[in-house]
Structure formats: structure tokens, C-alpha cells
Amino acid sequence: xxxxxxxxxxxxxxxxxxxxxxxIAQCRLSLVLANDITAPLAIKSFRAMKAxxxxxxxxxVFVMDHFTPQKDIDSANQVLICRAFAKEQNITHYYxxxxxxxxxxxxxxxxxxxxxxxVIGADSHTCTYGGVGAFATGMGSTDIxxxxxxxxxxxxxxxxxxxEYTGIMPEWLRAKDLILMLIGEIGVDxxxxxxxxxxxxxxxxxxxxxxxxxxxxxxxxxxKAGLFPVDAQTKAYCAEHGRPEPNFTLAADEGAxxxxxxxxxxxxxxxxxxxxxxxxxxxxxxxxxxxxxQQVIIGSCTNGRISDMRDAAxxxxxxxxxxxxxxxxxxxxxxxxxxxxxxxxxxxxxEAGCVVGPCTCGPCLGGHMGILxxxxxxxxxxxxxxxxxxGSLDSEVxxxxxxxxxxxxxxxxxxGPAQL
Amino acid sequence: xxxxxxxHKVGDHIDTDAIIPARLLVTTDAAKLGENCLSGLEPGWVRxxxxxxxxxxxxxxxxxxxxxxxxxxxxxxxIPVVVxxxxxxxxxxxxxxxxxxxxxxxxxAEKIQDGDTLEIIPAEGRIRDATRSLDIVCPxxxxxxxxxxxxxxxxxxxxxxxxxx
Numbered sequence: 001x002x003x004x005x006x007x008x009x010x011x012x013x014x015x016x017x018x019x020x021x022x023x024i025a026q027c028r029l030s031l032v033l034a035n036d037i038t039a040p041l042a043i044k045s046f047r048a049m050k051a052x053x054x055x056x057x058x059x060x061v062f063v064m065d066h067f068t069p070q071k072d073i074d075s076a077n078q079v080l081i082c083r084a085f086a087k088e089q090n091i092t093h094y095y096x097x098x099x100x101x102x103x104x105x106x107x108x109x110x111x112x113x114x115x116x117x118x119v120i121g122a123d124s125h126t127c128t129y130g131g132v133g134a135f136a137t138g139m140g141s142t143d144i145x146x147x148x149x150x151x152x153x154x155x156x157x158x159x160x161x162x163x164e165y166t167g168i169m170p171e172w173l174r175a176k177d178l179i180l181m182l183i184g185e186i187g188v189d190x191x192x193x194x195x196x197x198x199x200x201x202x203x204x205x206x207x208x209x210x211x212x213x214x215x216x217x218x219x220x221x222x223x224k225a226g227l228f229p230v231d232a233q234t235k236a237y238c239a240e241h242g243r244p245e246p247n248f249t250l251a252a253d254e255g256a257x258x259x260x261x262x263x264x265x266x267x268x269x270x271x272x273x274x275x276x277x278x279x280x281x282x283x284x285x286x287x288x289x290x291x292x293x294q295q296v297i298i299g300s301c302t303n304g305r306i307s308d309m310r311d312a313a314x315x316x317x318x319x320x321x322x323x324x325x326x327x328x329x330x331x332x333x334x335x336x337x338x339x340x341x342x343x344x345x346x347x348x349x350x351e352a353g354c355v356v357g358p359c360t361c362g363p364c365l366g367g368h369m370g371i372l373x374x375x376x377x378x379x380x381x382x383x384x385x386x387x388x389x390x391g392s393l394d395s396e397v398x399x400x401x402x403x404x405x406x407x408x409x410x411x412x413x414x415x416g417p418a419q420l
Numbered sequence: 421x422x423x424x425x426x427x428h429k430v431g432d433h434i435d436t437d438a439i440i441p442a443r444l445l446v447t448t449d450a451a452k453l454g455e456n457c458l459s460g461l462e463p464g465w466v467r468x469x470x471x472x473x474x475x476x477x478x479x480x481x482x483x484x485x486x487x488x489x490x491x492x493x494x495x496x497x498x499i500p501v502v503v504x505x506x507x508x509x510x511x512x513x514x515x516x517x518x519x520x521x522x523x524x525x526x527x528x529a530e531k532i533q534d535g536d537t538l539e540i541i542p543a544e545g546r547i548r549d550a551t552r553s554l555d556i557v558c559p560x561x562x563x564x565x566x567x568x569x570x571x572x573x574x575x576x577x578x579x580x581x582x583x584x585x
Contacts, residue, residue: 024562024563024564037442037445037487037489038486038487038488040448041448041488041489044448045574045575048575048579049575049578049579049582049584050579050582050584051578051582051584066442067446072446074446074447075446077446078446121486122486122488123485123486124484124485124486124510126486138485138486138510139486139510139513139514140486140487140488140491140510140513140514140517140518141486141488142488142514142517142518142573142574142575143513143514143517143574145575145578146574146577146578149578149582150578150581150582154564156562156564188433188480188483189433189479189480189483189506189508192480192506192508192509193509219510222480222483222508222509224509278433365437365442365443365485366437366441366442366443367442367443384435384437384484386435386437386438386460386484387437387438387460387461388437388438388441388460389437389442393460393463
């Protein structure tokens with residue numbers, strides 16, 4: 001019987017025969033992840049379970065990225081709990097301080113997640129790893145504690161939605177626009193309890209960094225995972241990132257049982273923006289002229305990779321950020337930061353009048369390093385624009401690609417690069 | 421165990437930042453998180469709640485982040501049950517793991533009005549709206565969830581597997 005990509009990957013990690021959607025299967029885990037917000041709770045549950053040791057010290061990853069550099073006494077104390085546990089368990093992959101980056105950029109970059117893996121993380125954007133052909137999904141801290149103790153979890157096999165992109169990519173259209181297009185179409189619960197499987201000629205040509213951007217936001221449609229096939233693009237990415245190049249390709253079978261198909265023709269489309277206060281509230285950028293802004297964030301697990309930094313720099317080169325805007329650029333890992341330095345991108349950002357900051361999740365979740373005051377409005381390359389997400393309950397967040405964010409910073413209101 | 425309390429209604433797509441804003445996730449203490457329950461929806465929202473009251477929501481309740489602090493904040497506010505049209509996936513798992521009972525009522529959730537007195541009979545999947553003399557029956561829990569609840573939550577379930585209980 002033909003199988004979806006979701007069914008194939010789960011089957012490879014389970015001893016039970018995966019026969020139908022909705023079935024519950026016990027699965028072996030390739031990797032378990034937690035961060036500075038979710039690990040302390042996971043450790044609490046791990047202790048309560050009377051577990052002594054993590055199942056594999058190489059397969060439990062802690063990344064202290066959300067409030068780094070520690071924003072206050074309480075957040076610093078949370079990191080102390082994680083650091084002590086990591087030492088006690090002799091955890092190999094513990095990231096804090098200078099080696100720390102935004103987890104969902106960091107793990108694929110370091111080759112810690114790869115094709116065919118089954119990963120759970122105590123962070124909803126764990127679904128990002130679908131970009132390298134892994135089945136990856138977010139769970140809460142106690143589920144993660146169970147994974148840390150047992151190396152297993154239970155999964156309900158989700159039904160899958162096939163999403164295809166065809167046509168010719170316009171000059172300023174990016175991966176972010178492709179995923180916003182989908183969320184705008186199916187809504188924030190359009191993929192609830194389901195997996196998204198992406199394909200079509202536009203996706204075939206899309207490098208892995210763009211795929212990671214798209215998979216990252218599967219959860220914004222309620223999805224359990226967002227999956228891309230393992231193909232030549234994936235192999236090229238693995239080769240560059242210290243991951244043994246897979247000797248297999250992996251894709252859904254011809255005639256796989258999809259619940260529905262959604263097809264987009266991207267020809268002639270203009271960049272999109274998700275307006276407050278839901279990621280599904282999507283409009284073409286040209287409809288939002290005369291929307292003044294006070295902040296721009298370029299970074300995060302959605303759009304903080306080197307290709308995103310290059311995109312932003314190309315728009316900002318030789319231009320100035322509007323006087324009424326603070327434009328904050330946060331390359332999302334130390335490797336991305338160093339590459340920006342080597343390529344001269346940091347100089348472009350500084351000459352344009354940006355603030356260049358550390359590798360942190362900070363402002364995306366209203367933590368620190370770029371918080372909105374009452375009535376302020378931001379264009380951000382992050383993934384959520386819920387009310388109060390970036391600060392005041394009276395502030396607004398508009399989600400867009402790095403080219404739109406950079407153009408908006410220059411214009412001082414929501415704008416696309418074609419409007420410069 | 422059955423529950424009885426006053427209904428507090430909220431809307432569709434109530435996200436985890438509304439349930440407990442991320443800047444407050446610097447503690448794992450239920451009482452502290454409970455003091456700020458739904459403060460991302462309305463500052464001081466929790467002041468209307470008396471212990472044992474029931475939250476009633478629309479579609480996709482708990483969408484957004486994986487923070488387990490969200491069900492903990494609801495429990496910390498003294499709310500033992502959430503009734504909704506539907507729940508976001510990660511929140512659904514987290515709630516059961518933490519011992520917060522969820523009732524997925526579909527379109528019938530709309531029939532409940534703010535301030536109604538509700539009785540919840542989990543064994544029958546039944547919500548009785550005493551104010552409106554109305555009975556709503558929810559689909560039975562998946563077996564995997566029942567097994568976790570029978571073990572007193574996921575912590576007890578894993579403890580048993582590790583041979584520690």
C-alpha cells in the first residue's frame with residue numbers, strides 16, 4: 001500500500017506495523033530537545049519519574065536560547081538548573097553563552113538532526129527539522145522528560161495534507177511568503193492534528209534553508225509536522241553541515257493517501273505580510289501602504305540563517321533605516337554571525353543604522369532585546385503575531401520575509417523591496 | 421470524580437501567550453503562574469475565578485507554543501476543567517500529562533453562556549449545563565489518554581515503566 005512520507009518515517013522508528021492514520025505507535029527517538037524555558041520543567045518531571053539517567057547522553061540536547069543573554073535573576077536561575085543537570089548527566093550537546101544559538105537554526109547547522117530522524121522537542125517550532133526530511137514535533141516538558149528517560153514516545157499517526165507549489169518564483173518572493181500563503185489559505189487550525197507534506201517544482205528547487213523556514217511555521221497552521229522529501233538539496237545541505245550524506249532518497253509514494261491537496265501557482269505573486277493578531281491574517285504587502293512602524297526584527301528560528309542575512313543586507317546596502325524605526329538584526333547562531341562578519345554584512349547593517357545583537361530568541365516572544373511599547377508596531381521575520389507576543393498588549397506585529405522587513409525599515413512603514 | 425463550577429467564556433484561537441505571556445516563564449511554580457492565568461488576554465482576568473470554576477472556549481484553544489506552563493497556570497488558577505470546541509494538539513497532550521481535564525464539545529460548546537453553572541461527569545463524557553437544563557456529550561477519550569490518566573498522569577506512567585513505583 002502506498003505510504004505518505006509521515007507514515008514512512010514513523011514506521012522506520014517503530015516495531016509496530018504502521019497501517020492507518022489515527023493509529024497510536026510507540027516510537028524510538030533520534031533526538032530529544034529542551035531549552036531554558038522548558039528544560040527546568042522537564043528536569044522536575046524527570047526527577048518525579050524517579051529516572052536516574054537520560055537514555056543516551058549524546059541524544060539529549062539542551063539549548064539555553066530563549067532568554068540568552070540571561071535577562072534577569074529568575075531566568076539566570078533557570079539556566080543554573082539546566083547547567084547542573086547537564087553536568088550531572090554528562091550531556092554532550094549543552095549550549096549556553098558563546099556556543100549558543102537559536103535552537104532550530106543551530107541543530108540542523110551542527111548536523112545534529114538529519115534526514116529520516118524522529119525528533120521531539122519541548123518547543124513548538126521543533127517542526128522546523130522537517131526541512132531536512134526529519135519527522136519532528138513539539139511537545140510539552142513532561143513528554144520530553146519521558147523521552148529523556150525512555151528514548152521513546154507515543155505518536156498518533158497524523159493524516160497528511162499535500163501542499164504543492166508550481167509556477168515561476170517572482171524576484172522578491174521567498175520561502176516565508178510560500179508558507180504564509182498556505183496559512184492564509186487553510187487558517188491557524190487548518191492542519192490541526194495533521195502533517196503537512198510539501199512538494200512541487202518550486203519546492204524541488206528550494207534550498208534547505210528555505211525549507212527550514214517553511215517547516216518552522218507548520219505549527220502556525222496547527223500542524224504536527226511539516227515535511228520535505230530527502231533529495232539532492234538535502235544531500236547538499238548535509239554535506240555542508242557535517243552530517244554524513246544520506247545514501248538514500250526519501251519521498252511519499254505515488255498515490256499516497258492524502259486527506260487533501262492544496263496547490264498554489266506562485267507566478268506573478270507579490271510578497272505577503274501576516275497582519276495582527278494571527279499568522280493567518282495574510283495580505284499582499286502593497287495593500288498595507290501607510291502603516292507606520294517603530295521596530296523591525298530580522299532573525300529568529302524562522303529567518304535568522306545566512307541566506308536571510310544576505311537577503312536583508314542586499315536590501316539595506318547603501319540605504320538608511322528610517323529615523324523613527326529601530327531595526328534589530330539578530331543572526332541566529334555563532335556560525336551565522338561569523339559568516340556575516342566575513343562577508344561584510346555586519347558593516348552594511350551598521351552603516352544602515354541597524355542594531356546588531358547576539359544570537360537569541362529574545363524579542364520574538366517578548367522576552368528581551370527589542371520589546372514593543374504601548375501602540376508600537378513592528379515588522380518581524382519571526383513566526384507569531386499573537387496579541388502581546390512582542391511586548392505591550394496594545395502593540396502589533398506584522399510577519400514578513402527578510403526582504404520585506406528590511407525594506408520596511410528603510411521606508412518607515414510596511415513596504416516591499418519593489419517599493420524602494 | 422465529577423466537577424461543578426461556574427463557566428467563564430473566552431473566544432476562538434486563545435493562544436499560549438494569552439494564557440501565560442512568555443516573559444513570565446521564569447518560574448515553574450503553579451501558584452505564581454496561576455496568578456497570571458490569561459493575563460495575556462486581559463490583565464487581572466483571573467480575579468473573576470473561584471476555585472473549581474470551569475473555562476469554556478471556542479476553536480483551537482491553546483494554540484501556539486509548547487509551554488507546559490499554560491495548563492499549569494490554568495490549574496494554578498483553580499480551574500480543573502476546560503471545555504472547548506477544539507484544542508490545539510500540543511496543549512491537548514500537555515493538559516492530560518498535567519492532570520487538567522479537557523472536554524472537546526465541538527459546536528455544542530457555543531450553547532454554554534458565561535456564568536452558567538456546569539457539572540462535568542468525565543466517566544460519561546457529559547457536560548450538564550444546570551442553568552440551561554442542557555446536556556452535552558463529548559466523544560470518549562483515546563485509549564492512550566485513558567491509560568495515562570489511570571496511572572495518575574504521565575509521571576506515574578513512566579515511573580511504572582521504569583519499575584520505580
